[in-house]
Amino acid sequence: MAADLLQGLVIAHLGQGIAVEVNGIIWLCQTRRKVDTVAVGDQVTLSEAGLLQGRIEEILPRRSVLLRPSRGDKARPVAANIDTVFVVFATEPFCDFLLLDQYLAICENHAFGAALVLNKTDLPPSPDIEQELRIYQELGYPLYRVSATTANGLDDLKQALNQQTSIFTGQSGVGKSSLTNALIPDKELKTNTISATTKHGRHTTTAATLYHLPDGGDLIDSPGVAIFGLADMNHNQLAHGYREFQPLLDRCRFNDCSHVSDKGCAVRAAAEQGDIALTRYQRFLKLREKM
Template sequence: MSKKKPLSQGQLRRMRANQSKRLKRNESAQESIDIQDHLLTPEQSGVVISRFGQHADIETQDGTVTRCNIRRAVTSLVTGDKVVVRLATEVQSGSNIGGIVEAVHPRTSSLTRPDLYDGVKIIAANIDQILIVSSVLPSFTTQIIDRYLVACEDTGIDPVIVLNKIDLLDDQNRPEIEQALQRYRDIGYPVYQLSSHTGEGTDEIKSLLKDKVSVFAGQSGVGKSSLINALMPEADLLIGDVSDNSGLGQHTTTTAKLLHFASGGDLIDSPGVREFALWHLDAQRVGWCFIEFRDFLGTCKFRDCKHGDDPGCALQDALKQGKIAQDRFSNYQRIIASLDEQRHARHFRAIDDI
């Protein structure tokens, strides 16, 4: 079967125009249930707990959560946004809408992921840290960790590496995993170890989460939902079992939502963190996101050095001198090699969705 051609610029324009028309139809329908101004209370502060199309659940300072309409002028609204909201003095009959989001405060940070149509899509805001959860099962791999680290460095959100399921460590897998984690400590990344099954290490994580807005990221099956349930039993999140046959887990979270830890701090649980594709980054940016590379970038003999077999490559020299770890450099090369492949696949998926 012959491969499909990438979308042309004309096709992309028509696809975006159709999306815009659908959005305008939704907005027009929304206008019919907007709350009249004289039925609204004065402005107050709130935070987006979750977003549903043209509606958002807003938590105000008294802890009350109200489903609100969103003004047309608010062009971007995601979980974690700090907003200005006006609540209704009474909810209209047959409606569950109790207020209107009037404006959004500037964001301190934005968690993004590549989007099929829009390039990069914001999925959550005002995040302080991303906990990159790995585990002994599925098999521990630094490739996944490094991809998340690149995404964290690109967004400017502090990463924390967490190894879950340490109750499954044994004499066979412990040395390799410990060595890999130590390499991350050596370049400045905080590393925590715990078991959501036995509870070992969870108190340290609770202290880490206090007074901060956090996101948990990691591949399926590493125990993110189990860990969240251990830290926040009232969340009652679904837990996906690891397949005995494949060793892979199933995705369980479906809607981004802001949750509160009883011990302090907030969690944004979002399905968007599953999709940390990096095709929107160029090779130079990826290299910069490997923090130990930064002292050597721009010092190669040739300005167009690809950091492969190029003569006079500063990264290769640093690798030989032990200033860069071999597995980190190998993971960097894998990411660079995958960029064009991911962009190519993106075009084919777009065609399938027309």
């Protein structure tokens, strides 16, 4: 890095500007034309362009990137350098395991760690949900049981979020915002500080924003679930996205096995014999059809 360049962390998009944190201080930056689309969570180098104003010169290498489908065939980066995606769900509204499997398949294909967060544990548990949760835990996905309302289980979740960059996702109504507000009590103050420092007024809540958690770690808050779509995945990647399928994929008779009705399909045979969960295999078929 050149001596006159600074290094910073992208924490928010603000209209035409980008908020970059340099040594704990927020700078308002523009990007040079040669620089690709910058994402929240990116480490960047910048040159000084004025008082707490800069130009982003380069995006430093990313260890992971989450893409949002855009116009045409292009995909825009939304968040970068994520370590773990925490999929939030609850007994109410109805738990959509198809959507949960979709999120996990994307994580398996994009080098993200994945964990499950059952929110609203203050509500009566559902035997059906518990049965499915055992399957995910046997596959090695960590499970955190919490209540944003009563703060039950939040300490364990805070410990898991520590020392890494995380993002929450999940269907609407599961309490992601309540959970984020419980983990970041001064979230509103931090949001206003970003806007005031960069003189851009209140920044839009549709954009991703990175917050430093009080107990350590960073949480990227990104409203909406569209960023976890299947648009940039093919059928082979979907199959790879099911963790229990991975050791079986090379055992299918045909290299281009669809894992639906092909002869000699090791995945379908394993589901029929009870070696892997039939419910997960059936959801794979639904997602494949949906694609």
